[in-house]
Amino acid sequence: MAAERKVVVLISGSGTNLQALIDAQNTPALPNARISLVFSNRKAAYGLTRAAQANPPIPTAYLALQPYLKANPGKTRADYDVEVARIVLADNPDLVVLAGFMHIFGEGFLELADGVKPHQEGEAPRKPVPVINLHPALPGVFDGAHAIERAYEAFQKGEIQHSGAMVHRVVKDVDRGEPLIVREVPILKDEPIEAFEERLHKVEHEIIVQGAGKVLAEAKS
Template sequence: MPSKKRVVVLISGSGTNLQALIDAQDTPALPNAELVLVISNRKNAYGLTRASSANPPIPTAYLALQPYLKKYPEKTREDYDVEIARMVVNAKPDIVVLAGWMHILSEKFIEIVEGRLSLSGPEPPTISIPVINLHPALPGVFDGANAIERAYEAFQRGEIEHTGCMVHRVVKDVDRGEPIVVRDVKIEKGEALEAFEERLHRVEHEIIVQATKIMLEESTRAS
């Protein structure tokens, strides 16, 4: 049997998309894959509990921006991203999945993980590690934060007929990387925001697993 593909997941919140990956790992939905590290930028993120409660438990790590900058006043936001990249590279992943990670990563993070910029300490990746992100909107529409609410409000104003969600490659421009999986999600007339959000999240749980599988298969063919 080939060695399992190693997955690192970055989270900020409750971790429902992380749970979808946990449930799918090493099943036909995500075969020969293992979550090896979950990193959170929020100390109380319930996703950390999901990871430590998994069977077997998944190692976790925590590093938040503001406490980091307070502890190291001479450091910058970019330095923080370098530390996150160091944690990622040390785990030797085959893919990095941003699953509700509420922090815009700088280009330096991407350069390190893709092996274009070396760090002192860990060996640089021998291959370019893909970084993918789940975003609750269609490509080129409602980039950035609060995409679900913005789409819902646009529907109420008659500006759009539907919205959707996608998983895309991470590049320096927010939510502008190449889409890997895109899914339309209809908004029903008279539907409450909470009900629509719940339906959209169910689709997100599917596509984050699908996109991770696609990217791991692609990396297998390339190696």
């Protein structure tokens, strides 16, 4: 029997990409995989409800930046990133997936995930854990927030013919890590942005599962 692979998913919103991962657990797309934790930086994120309603229910955790800073005078955004890393990596997952997670991590998170620094002082660093992100744009184009709106606007101006989505490894530079899965999505003439967005999201639901499966397969081989 193959060993079970643990996946932690980070979300900020409704969790439709999370749902795609939940549905793919223990199927040929994600064999022997289990989502062991869903973490959100927003308390009202519906993705937390999706996790709680999954069968079996998936444990959840929540920590937002501003309440954390208010409760810990003298702490910084970098301290928050380290605290999130400790929560997310506590169970030694095999993969961390950012699925619509609207917070940009600094080096504090990545140093723990990459096994560069220990989780607690005096501990030895743990094994590196791959971290991947879903981004609704093609590599090197429309990095950062509002990528869908910016691509749609560029199409209206005649600057591009299509956009797309990708799953990439997370590095310090936003949306600049190695692309793992890349899919082009055409923008149709005269279509409203909502229609383009809906088609793009369908692609995202497919590639986030493909990207997770690819990294887990690579880690096993």
